[in-house]
Amino acid sequence: MQLLAQLSQQLQALDERSLIRRRRTVDTPCGPRVTVDGRELLAFCSNDYLGLANHPLIVEALREGASLYGAGSGASHLISGHARPHALLEDRLAGFVGAHLERPRALTFCTGYMANLAIISGLTAGDRDAEIFSESLNHASLIDGARLSRTRVHVYPHADLAAIEAMLKASNAATKLVVTDSVFSMDGDLAPLPELLALCEQYNAWLVVDDAHGFGTLGARGHGALEHFDLRSPYLVYMGTLGKAAGVGGAFVAAHETVIETLIQKARPYIFTTAAPPAMAHALLASLDLIDGAEGALRRAHLQALVAQLDDAATGLQLQRWQRLPSATAIQPILIGDNAETMRAGAALYEQGLWVGTIRPPTVAAGTARLRVTLSAGHSTMEVSQLSAAINALEKEWT
Numbered sequence: 001m002q003l004l005a006q007l008s009q010q011l012q013a014l015d016e017r018s019l020i021r022r023r024r025t026v027d028t029p030c031g032p033r034v035t036v037d038g039r040e041l042l043a044f045c046s047n048d049y050l051g052l053a054n055h056p057l058i059v060e061a062l063r064e065g066a067s068l069y070g071a072g073s074g075a076s077h078l079i080s081g082h083a084r085p086h087a088l089l090e091d092r093l094a095g096f097v098g099a100h101l102e103r104p105r106a107l108t109f110c111t112g113y114m115a116n117l118a119i120i121s122g123l124t125a126g127d128r129d130a131e132i133f134s135e136s137l138n139h140a141s142l143i144d145g146a147r148l149s150r151t152r153v154h155v156y157p158h159a160d161l162a163a164i165e166a167m168l169k170a171s172n173a174a175t176k177l178v179v180t181d182s183v184f185s186m187d188g189d190l191a192p193l194p195e196l197l198a199l200c201e202q203y204n205a206w207l208v209v210d211d212a213h214g215f216g217t218l219g220a221r222g223h224g225a226l227e228h229f230d231l232r233s234p235y236l237v238y239m240g241t242l243g244k245a246a247g248v249g250g251a252f253v254a255a256h257e258t259v260i261e262t263l264i265q266k267a268r269p270y271i272f273t274t275a276a277p278p279a280m281a282h283a284l285l286a287s288l289d290l291i292d293g294a295e296g297a298l299r300r301a302h303l304q305a306l307v308a309q310l311d312d313a314a315t316g317l318q319l320q321r322w323q324r325l326p327s328a329t330a331i332q333p334i335l336i337g338d339n340a341e342t343m344r345a346g347a348a349l350y351e352q353g354l355w356v357g358t359i360r361p362p363t364v365a366a367g368t369a370r371l372r373v374t375l376s377a378g379h380s381t382m383e384v385s386q387l388s389a390a391i392n393a394l395e396k397e398w399t
C-alpha cells in the first residue's frame with residue numbers, strides 16, 4: 001500500500017540519521033535501580049528528583065485514595081469529575097506558591113503538557129490583540145500551546161534580556177505573554193526570572209513560568225522557582241508539574257484568581273478532558289507534606305550534594321572532548337554533539353548497567369546531541385562515583 005510505503009520510507013530516513021527512538025520496558029517501580037529485560041540497571045534518566053515516585057507513604061496514600069474515592073473520576077471537572085481531593089489539592093497548592101502571587105488560586109491538570117496548552121490558549125486564543133514572546137529553549141508543550149492559540153509568536157534567543165526587551169518595546173499588543181521554562185529541561189540552567197519579571201511589569205506583560213523541573217527541588221521548602229528567587233507579582237502565571245519531583249503525576253497552574261477563572265471558562269485543554277483519578281490527588285497531598293517537611297529538606301540537601309560531587313576531582317566528571325554544560329540543578333547534560341556518537345556512548349554505558357538518557361534533535365538543536373544525566377535524592381554518592389568513572393573512562397577510550 002502506497003500510504004504505508006511512505007511511512008516506512010520516512011522511518012528509514014530517521015533511522016539513517018540515528019534519530020529512531022526506542023522504548024525500554026521497566027518491570028520495577030521508578031527508582032535508582034530498575035529491572036529491564038531481567039537485568040538490574042542503575043538509572044540516571046528519570047525526573048524523580050526527590051526519589052518520591054515509590055515512597056511508601058505516597059504509595060499508601062494512593063491505595064487509601066482508591067479505597068475512598070474509587071479508580072476513576074468519571075467525567076471532566078466541569079461536569080461531575082471534580083472530587084473533594086481535587087479541591088483540597090488546589091487549596092493546598094495555592095498555599096504552596098501563594099506567597100508569591102496576588103489573590104492566589106490554583107487549578108489542577110492531568111499533565112503539564114495540557115496545563116501549558118491551557119495557559120497559553122486560554123489567555124490568548126481568539127484575541128487578535130495578543131502576542132506571545134517565547135524563549136528559544138522552551139519545552140515543546142509551550143510551543144504547542146502557542147500553536148493551539150494561533151496567536152502571533154516572537155521567539156527570543158536563550159536568556160537574552162536585551163532581545164526580549166526590544167521585542168516588548170516594539171509591541172503594541174494589548175495582551176502580552178512572556179513564556180519561559182524556569183529550569184531548562186535539556187540544559188539544566190535557570191532562566192533569569194527576576195529580570196524577566198521586571199521587564200514584564202515595565203511593559204505590562206504576563207510572565208508564564210513553567211517550573212516543571214523546579215517545583216519540589218528549588219527553594220528552601222521546595223516551593224519552586226518563585227521561592228528560589230523570592231519573586232512576588234500579580235503578573236506571574238505559574239505552572240508546576242506533579243509527575244517529576246512530586247513523584248505522582250499531573251500538574252497545576254497558580255495565578256491571580258481572575259486568571260484561574262478565565263482558564264476554567266475558556267481553556268479547552270481544561271474543559272474537554274476527564275479529570276484525573278481523585279486517588280492521585282489524594283496521593284499528591286501526601287507528597288506535598290513530604291516536600292514541605294523535614295524529609296523534603298533532607299532530600300533536597302542530598303540532591304545538591306550529588307550535583308556538587310560531579311565537580312569533585314576524585315569522584316566527579318573529568319572531561320576533555322565532551323563538555324559538561326554549566327548546571328546547578330539535577331539536570332546534568334554532557335554535550336557530545338554528534339547523534340551517532342551520543343547513541344554509542346549511551347549504548348556503551350547501558351552495556352555496563354548504567355542507564356542514561358540520550359537526547360538528539362529535534363529535542364535539542366542539530367549538532368548538540370548529548371547525554372542527559374539526571375540525579376535524584378534516591379542516588380547514593382557511591383552510585384554517582386560509579387557513573388562518573390564510567391563516563392570518564394569512555395571519553396578517554398574514544399579520544
Ligand SMILES: *Cc1c(COP(=O)(O)O)cnc(C)c1O
Nearest residue numbers: 111112113139141185212241243
Ligand atoms: C515534563 C515537562 C512538561 C510536561 O509535563 P508532563 O506532566 O510530563 O506532561 C512541561 N514543561 C517542561 C519544561 C517539562 O519538562
